[in-house]
Amino acid sequence: MAGLLVSMSPVAIAAEPIDTPEIRAAIQNAKTRSDHEAVAKYYENAATQMQAKVKEEKELLEEYENKSYLYGRQAQDLQSHTAALIRRHEQTVAADIQEAALHHQM
Numbered sequence: 001m002a003g004l005l006v007s008m009s010p011v012a013i014a015a016e017p018i019d020t021p022e023i024r025a026a027i028q029n030a031k032t033r034s035d036h037e038a039v040a041k042y043y044e045n046a047a048t049q050m051q052a053k054v055k056e057e058k059e060l061l062e063e064y065e066n067k068s069y070l071y072g073r074q075a076q077d078l079q080s081h082t083a084a085l086i087r088r089h090e091q092t093v094a095a096d097i098q099e100a101a102l103h104h105q106m
Contacts, residue, residue, distance in 0.1 A: 015091030
């Protein structure tokens with residue numbers, strides 16, 4: 001469990017934008033303005049989806065904090081893990097938005 005938390009900590013790994021083989025190919029093949037706009041739209045959609053995950057995780061964290069008595073000895077671990085996920089997801093959102101802005105400029 002500790003290894004998982006360390007691997008997800010912002011200090012251990014800098015947040016990167018969403019990366020799939022499809023988007024890598026689209027970036028490499030992007031030549032026109034509309035190609036770059038499509039890539040930017042992809043990153044904007046990815047950021048929106050990640051923001052939805054952040055919202056869910058924040059609600060879950062609030063549940064863990066307000067009703068920690070339901071989770072016994074695991075309550076603090078669940079809170080820490082969820083807080084780390086929130087930070088990681090927020091960093092990914094920022095990276096996706098930055099990548100979208102970059103492609104809007106191209």
